[in-house]
Amino acid sequence: MDVHGKIVVGVDGSEGSLAALRVAVEEARRRGALLRVVAAYELPSYWALPSGPPITLTRQDVSDDALRATQAVVDQALADDPAPPKVDVVAVAGPAAKVLVEAARDADLLVVGHRGHGGFGSMLLGSVGMSCVLHAPCTVTVVRERPE
Secondary structure, three states: OOOOOEEEEEOOOOHHHHHHHHHHHHHHHHHOOEEEEEEEEOOOOOOOOOOOOOOOOOHHHHHHHHHHHHHHHHHHHHOOOOOOOOEEEEEEEOOHHHHHHHHHHHOOEEEEEOOOOOOOOOOOOOHHHHHHHHHOOOEEEEEOOOOO
């Protein structure tokens, strides 16, 4: 399969990101482009306690979990797709807006949901989406989820 360009989509499991994934899949198929699905994750920080069991969670564990969860979302989204685009799934540590803008460095299009898991449901555009619109080096499509 020849690939013509790259489309990046941010996925965090929110309804907005799932809607963005659906739009990105269709756009990648239409263009014959590679679809790069990007999950940004923050490494947990722990308070140091003088006693207690040691924390055995590693950076690699967190990365692997983020990648596995995102791959499951993509697999479910493409399960009934007879002709899915070529897909690459990555999980990157860091703030979502920064990770997505960097991932879009060589992309033709960045697709994001209008809001992710943030706590301000009444906002028209979340902070990650706004940052991507302002700083991405390519065209950005912001997708709203379907109304119930």
